[in-house]
Amino acid sequence: MTATAMPLLSVKGLTKTYVQGDFVTPVLKGIDFDIAAGEFVALQGPSGSGKSTLLSILGTLLRPTSGRLVMKGIDLAQADEDMLTAFRNRNIGFVFQYHHLLPDFTAIENVMFPAAAPTGDESPALEDRAAMLLGRVGLGPRMHFKATKLSGGQKQRVAVARALMNRPALVLADEPTGNLDRETARQVMELLAEINAESGTTFLISTHDPEIARRCHRQILVIDGRIEGAATERPFELQAAQ
Secondary structure (H helix, E strand, O other): OOOOOOOOOOEEEHHHHHHHOEEEEEEEEEEEEEEEEEEEEEEEEOOOOOOOHHHHOOOOOOOOOEEEEEOOOOHHHHHHHHHHHHHHHHHEEEOOOOOOOOOOOOOHHHHHHHHHOOOOOOHHHHHHHHHHHHHHHOHHHHHOOOOHHHHHHHHOOOOOOHOOOOOOOOEEEEEOOOOOOOOHHHHHHHHHHHHHHHHHEEEEEOOHHHHHHHHEEEEEEEEEEEEEEOOOOOOOOHHHHO
């Protein structure tokens, strides 16, 4: 990102506090960071640090208590629910630790779902894009298999393709390899890195795994609801590739 470029995502003074009766629980305590378009960033921190809450806010699934969340020049913290829903559908993709595929749907139906669900449209153009994405993640021959007939790694690849269906500017991945064996996790991370390099899609990947984090351009560390550090150096293999 150049000195004058606008970041894709800018978080300023973000807080989240839960209040139940006399109990006040601050979870996020003033989060500040920017992410440039095309970055491949790891979000790290121990359990209870606020990572999941932060990801939910960044994905517009949860509102902050205070602060600014600006993406593509829009302050999403001030947007109404209809605007958030439309913005999320167009601009943000999600990959979760548990793939959350619809079990009675085929792989291609699961991938099409984010684009088809709002209007019921299942046009040939959408089907072609879903088939292309499944081919990209190595599942072209299995596109008509039901989700129940796929392995764990294959299901996660379908989830990656689904996250990309609407050409999002940002993909939020919450422990995307946490439910996979080491080799399958490596393959999924290589896939995400390749998609980032090829398409320029921005990724923010929450992970407890230091090996996964080292594959990213930089790491953002959350400790007790605050940003404790944001490494800027890139792994050797990424530097060598540029």
